[in-house]
Amino acid sequence: MKYHLPFGIRLNKNDSSSYISKEEYVKLSHYATDNKIKLEGFKKFKGNIKDIMELIDDIVVIAQDFPLILDDYKSVVLSLDTASCDDDFSTTVMHIVYLNASLYNDIDYLKSEYELAVEQGKFVQGTDYHSVIRHEIGHVVANKYKIDTMAVAQSIFPGKTKAELIEYVKNNVSLYAATYNDGREFISECFSAYYSNVANDFEINYVKGCMEYGKGGNVL
Numbered sequence: 001m002k003y004h005l006p007f008g009i010r011l012n013k014n015d016s017s018s019y020i021s022k023e024e025y026v027k028l029s030h031y032a033t034d035n036k037i038k039l040e041g042f043k044k045f046k047g048n049i050k051d052i053m054e055l056i057d058d059i060v061v062i063a064q065d066f067p068l069i070l071d072d073y074k075s076v077v078l079s080l081d082t083a084s085c086d087d088d089f090s091t092t093v094m095h096i097v098y099l100n101a102s103l104y105n106d107i108d109y110l111k112s113e114y115e116l117a118v119e120q121g122k123f124v125q126g127t128d129y130h131s132v133i134r135h136e137i138g139h140v141v142a143n144k145y146k147i148d149t150m151a152v153a154q155s156i157f158p159g160k161t162k163a164e165l166i167e168y169v170k171n172n173v174s175l176y177a178a179t180y181n182d183g184r185e186f187i188s189e190c191f192s193a194y195y196s197n198v199a200n201d202f203e204i205n206y207v208k209g210c211m212e213y214g215k216g217g218n219v220l
């Protein structure tokens with residue numbers, strides 16, 4: 001999930017001061033474990049652990065509809081990534097969500113960058129920075145349930161071509177949803193809308209369509 005830093009601003013990644021205390025780390029680790037989520041790299045977290053706990057809560061809500069993301073086999077991993085490109089909020093590989101440490105260490109900065117992107121139409125109107133994780137968990141769900149993200153949209157609008165569907169989501173979901181021709185961002189931006197309670201009919205039907213996959217019980 002990409003964004004763009006204003007020209008000339010680079011984030012300082014080399015400052016090793018002010019990591020969270022051991023007690024905070026233990027508290028956060030327990031919270032994650034209790035919710036079946038694995039953490040990586042958070043000994044070097046510099047932000048407020050409450051923000052990461054909220055993120056875990058966001059994941060747990062989605063897991064009520066898609067329980068396989070928190071099954072014992074390859075449950076969601078949150079990885080605090082100090083090596084992220086500066087233009088990534090976060091990235092997902094299989095069940096591992098890499099969070100850009102530069103942004104999550106400074107949640108107010110993350111909030112303002114996300115807001116800016118929403119104003120530009122890049123992300124779903126009415127969503128906030130919580131949607132960064134909702135978006136990425138959409139990718140985890142797609143990976144875990146082997147969802148054909150384009151096929152879900154085609155089932156809502158039978159007869160529309162892929163190009164027409166891309167155009168539709170561009171106008172009715174977000175610019176980012178139309179990023180790739182294979183529709184891989186459809187699911188993430190629909191999750192962003194749906195789990196922020198700002199979804200339109202298409203986004204609701206899209207997430208419901210994904211839930212149909214869950215009934216098949218496919219596991220990676």
Ligand SMILES: [Zn+2]
Pocket residue numbers: 001135136139185188
């Ligand atoms: Zn994405």
